[in-house]
Amino acid sequence: xKSKDLHVLIRNFAIEMLVYSGLVLLYSVVALRWLxxxxxxxxxxxxxxxxxxxxxLIVAQGALLDVVTxxxxxxxxxxxxx
Amino acid sequence: MHFPIAGVTINPLLLAGIxxxxxxxxxxxxxxxGFIAGPLMYWMGVPMNFVVGTDLAHMTGxxxxxxxxxxxxxxxxxxxxxxxxxxTVVGVEGGARAIEALKAAGAVDLVVGVSYVLILLTISIFxxxxxxRALRMVRTDQLDAREVVGFRGVRxxxxxxxxxxxxxxxxxxxxxxxxxxxxxxxxxxxxxAATLxxxxGFVRVPLLVYALGIPTHVAVGTDLFEIVxxxxxxxxxxxxxxxxxxxxxxxxxxxxxxGAQIGATATRFFTGPRIRLLFxxxxxxxxxxVLMRLIGSGTVHF
Numbered sequence: 001x002k003s004k005d006l007h008v009l010i011r012n013f014a015i016e017m018l019v020y021s022g023l024v025l026l027y028s029v030v031a032l033r034w035l036x037x038x039x040x041x042x043x044x045x046x047x048x049x050x051x052x053x054x055x056x057l058i059v060a061q062g063a064l065l066d067v068v069t070x071x072x073x074x075x076x077x078x079x080x081x082x
Numbered sequence: 083m084h085f086p087i088a089g090v091t092i093n094p095l096l097l098a099g100i101x102x103x104x105x106x107x108x109x110x111x112x113x114x115x116g117f118i119a120g121p122l123m124y125w126m127g128v129p130m131n132f133v134v135g136t137d138l139a140h141m142t143g144x145x146x147x148x149x150x151x152x153x154x155x156x157x158x159x160x161x162x163x164x165x166x167x168x169x170t171v172v173g174v175e176g177g178a179r180a181i182e183a184l185k186a187a188g189a190v191d192l193v194v195g196v197s198y199v200l201i202l203l204t205i206s207i208f209x210x211x212x213x214x215r216a217l218r219m220v221r222t223d224q225l226d227a228r229e230v231v232g233f234r235g236v237r238x239x240x241x242x243x244x245x246x247x248x249x250x251x252x253x254x255x256x257x258x259x260x261x262x263x264x265x266x267x268x269x270x271x272x273x274x275a276a277t278l279x280x281x282x283g284f285v286r287v288p289l290l291v292y293a294l295g296i297p298t299h300v301a302v303g304t305d306l307f308e309i310v311x312x313x314x315x316x317x318x319x320x321x322x323x324x325x326x327x328x329x330x331x332x333x334x335x336x337x338x339x340x341g342a343q344i345g346a347t348a349t350r351f352f353t354g355p356r357i358r359l360l361f362x363x364x365x366x367x368x369x370x371x372v373l374m375r376l377i378g379s380g381t382v383h384f
Contacts, residue, residue: 031332032083032094039328040086051321054139054328055314061332062143065339066150 088132088327096126101334105144105341107364116141116275117202117284118364119334121371128330130190134181134278135325136334138316143331144338145313149306157303159253162264162296163311166304169265170282170312173272178319180277191379198278198372202365205284210363212292237295254296254304263294268308275312276320283309284365 042050104115184190245260271282283305290301
């Protein structure tokens with residue numbers, strides 16, 4: 001690996017690490033504490049709705065994290081590896 | 083922290099850490115990472131039916147990110163992925179029903195646990211042996227390290243199956259192959275995905291490379307595309323059956339999303355056989371973890 005590529009990779013990694021660390025903390029506080037009870041109720045009362053919501057939540061989170069990272073990298077602006 | 087749906091108490095940062103590790107593995111090796119995440123969750127005390135369902139859920143979110151990265155790098159054969167997915171969905175549904183039957187019989191832990199150990203050991207030994215063989219071929223024959231595969235004979239025989247309809251896969255450099263071979267790969271890996279709670283990549287990637295002759299980098303990217311579909315369908319069907327704790331899945335996914343990006347970028351700095359040699363040690367770790375838990379919980383006696 002060229003030293004320039006390595007430098008870009010490490011810098012991107014450090015920034016993305018900061019973003020995701022923040023999001024993990026946010027989920028620990030918000031998602032787990034606030035969503036816990038309603039999701040548990042839904043699990044016990046309507047499994048089909050719970051299944052659809054579960055898939056929606058995980059897909060939305062996947063897309064959101066990707067968009068947030070791409071946005072951050074574009075805004076900073078960080079050099080991307082080609 | 084207590085997760086009421088699965089009924090277990092686990093540190094959420096530990097779950098995010100597991101997600102981070104399997105995210106790197108998934109992005110790098112083109113596998114969902116379930117064969118490591120599943121054993122780790124089971125080892126931490128999560129019931130096996132929740133391990134299977136929750137693992138699939140977290141993989142769905144993670145694979146979306148990783149597959150998008152690989153597609154941008156030109157590593158996804160969409161035609162291959164779409165054909166394979168037909169077999170995968172049928173396999174996933176069959177696997178989810180098999181888990182329900184095992185749950186009713188009270189034998190989920192024993193059957194799934196022992197299957198895990200046997201399959202992971204086989205994959206580990208086979209992949210290590212083949213990649214070392216392929217690396218020796220690179221050194222002696224000066225072949226292109228990105229594409230060399232130590233099982234050319236197997237690939238020739240598979241390509242010799244002339245059962246119609248035959249299709250071409252230009253994205254993978256294949257002129258003609260029976261569609262049934264591709265469907266069978268999907269069916270088999272889909273069944274494994276739903277019974278073991280994995281994306282199926284740790285079997286699908288070796289099958290695509292060795293049996294179908296897909297270049298390693300394309301196999302990695304196409305497998306991730308396949309995991310999005312199979313894990314997504316697996317999440318839905320397992321959640322309906324009450325086997326998914328989405329709170330655990332969301333927590334794991336936050337770490338996994340970061341790891342997947344790092345892993346996908348790193349594939350460009352390693353050759354095909356080297357990726358496979360690195361990959362070979364991972365299933366072994368999963369096998370040891372499951373075995374420890376099976377013995378520790380008294381499910382298996384020696």
